[in-house]
Amino acid sequence: GNGCAVAGNQLTCIVGTLAPGEQRDFPVRAVFDTTTRAGDLFGNQVEVSQNGADPIPENNTLAYDITIVHAADFIVDSYGDQTDLTPGDGFCATFAETCTLRAAVMESNALAGRQSIALGYGVYLLNPPATGNVAAVEPQQEDNSVSGDLDINDDVVILGLSADNTVIHGNGKDRVIQVHPNGRLQLEDALLTGGSPLNAFEGGGLLNSGGQVTLARVSIIGNAAVNGGGIANNPGSILVRESTIMGNVASAGGGGVSNQAELELRNVTVSGNRAQSGGALAGGLGIARLENVTITDNSASSSGGGISSPGETVVAVNTIIAGNDAPTGPACGAAFRSQGNNLIDKLDDCSVLGETGSNIVGEAAELDDLTLNAANTFSQTPLDDSRVIDRGSCRVEIDQRGMVRPFGSGCDIGAVEFGADDVPERLTYRTFLPLVVRK
Numbered sequence: 214g215n216g217c218a219v220a221g222n223q224l225t226c227i228v229g230t231l232a233p234g235e236q237r238d239f240p241v242r243a244v245f246d247t248t249t250r251a252g253d254l255f256g257n258q259v260e261v262s263q264n265g266a267d268p269i270p271e272n273n274t275l276a277y278d279i280t281i282v283h284a285a286d287f288i289v290d291s292y293g294d295q296t297d298l299t300p301g302d303g304f305c306a307t308f309a310e311t312c313t314l315r316a317a318v319m320e321s322n323a324l325a326g327r328q329s330i331a332l333g334y335g336v337y338l339l340n341p342p343a344t345g346n347v348a349a350v351e352p353q354q355e356d357n358s359v360s361g362d363l364d365i366n367d368d369v370v371i372l373g374l375s376a377d378n379t380v381i382h383g384n385g386k387d388r389v390i391q392v393h394p395n396g397r398l399q400l401e402d403a404l405l406t407g408g409s410p411l412n413a414f415e416g417g418g419l420l421n422s423g424g425q426v427t428l429a430r431v432s433i434i435g436n437a438a439v440n441g442g443g444i445a446n447n448p449g450s451i452l453v454r455e456s457t458i459m460g461n462v463a464s465a466g467g468g469g470v471s472n473q474a475e476l477e478l479r480n481v482t483v484s485g486n487r488a489q490s491g492g493a494l495a496g497g498l499g500i501a502r503l504e505n506v507t508i509t510d511n512s513a514s515s516s517g518g519g520i521s522s523p524g525e526t527v528v529a530v531n532t533i534i535a536g537n538d539a540p541t542g543p544a545c546g547a548a549f550r551s552q553g554n555n556l557i558d559k560l561d562d563c564s565v566l567g568e569t570g571s572n573i574v575g576e577a578a579e580l581d582d583l584t585l586n587a588a589n590t591f592s593q594t595p596l597d598d599s600r601v602i603d604r605g606s607c608r609v610e611i612d613q614r615g616m617v618r619p620f621g622s623g624c625d626i627g628a629v630e631f632g633a634d635d636v637p638e639r640l641t642y643r644t645f646l647p648l649v650v651r652k
Contacts, residue, residue: 285331287317327368361387365396373403377589383408394423408436416445441471448474463488467495474499496522513539517546535578601626
């Protein structure tokens with residue numbers, strides 16, 4: 214007879230008699246308790262046996278893993294880049310009956326209200342080369358996510374599993390994401406990399422063209438553009454928190470970020486970016502607010518190795534601007550407004566306005582090497598003799614890693630709190646196989 218029986222964590226199913234070539238399916242629904250977290254991994258093993266002699270016993274065992282992803286409206290189950298068949302029908306489905314990231318974005322844009330998209334571990338490669346009988350799709354100048362970058366035209370939430378292991382890759386053919394005037398994007402726990410706009414002008418990793426953007430625990434690494442190698446904000450509003458902006462390049466302004474609107478960086482490390490001006494950040498017409506930010510090891514070929522901004526378009530508090538390089542204004546080109554408790558190692562060609570009495574000027578930050586932290590973003594911890602320790606104002610309750618501030622007698626300047634317990638809340642894995650929605 215047929216049927217299944219459960220004993221502990223073992224499920225035994227009796228198939229019955231099968232004809233040659235016949236198959237029998239047993240759908241299994243797993244329900245996890247409230248302690249299960251997105252990113253947790255469960256190992257599984259399947260064994261088959263038969264009553265008679267088995268001529269090929271080697272293929273009777275299969276081991277596989279299940280990765281738990283966030284509950285969401287659309288669960289991406291493919292690394293492909295195919296489009297959605299019928300945007301707006303409520304189903305994320307390509308011609309191959311899979312749900313790709315591109316198809317999920319298209320479906321989300323077409324539906325009213327907020328839609329959420331869950332990603333697993335792995336690399337989601339946009340605009341991939343031809344494989345097998347699937348032709349390559351060359352990016353076009355269009356704003357509906359049919360090709361090229363992912364266009365956000367509505368209220369979309371994209372939930373990855375970690376900024377180290379959930380990768381959205383532009384493949385060097387277009388920027389990664391563009392948010393349009395009616396768009397709202399909330400992106401968490403992911404890496405944006407390999408972005409290079411078709412017109413090469415703005416925003417290698419992300420371009421905000423008038424929408425609202427929140428990035429949390431996100432890494433923007435290895436993107437390029439004329440302005441805003443990592444991020445360009447023109448216009449619109451962007452909040453980046455507990456994140457890394459690293460190794461991006463702009464041939465003009467803003468290797469890490471170019472801002473012409475409303476920008477806030479909070480608990481962010483901006484490191485190793487390059488530009489003609491504003492290696493880390495180029496400020497323009499808008500206001501960029503920096504709170505507990507570490508800006509180091511950026512460079513500019515002209516001015517503003519760290520920051521380039523006219524007048525008071527950049528406002529900094531509890532921020533490190535040190536170890537940057539440029540022929541003019543290694544720390545900052547022109548000026549910025551201080552709200553206190555900043556460390557600036559060099560004031561050559563730089564005017565600091567506002568509250569300056571609590572700033573530390575002319576001293577090195579004394580930071581450890583750039584490392585991957587417990588929250589799977591990159592950061593630099595103060596060394597035990599660093600002047601930034603306990604010299605900040607306690608305006609935020611956590612640091613870039615999610616560790617509690619303060620540790621010691623006061624809060625530290627910069628993105629990372631020295632001495633705070635850097636222990637991950639859970640382990641992460643680099644395996645991404647079948648997906649199960651957490652209930």
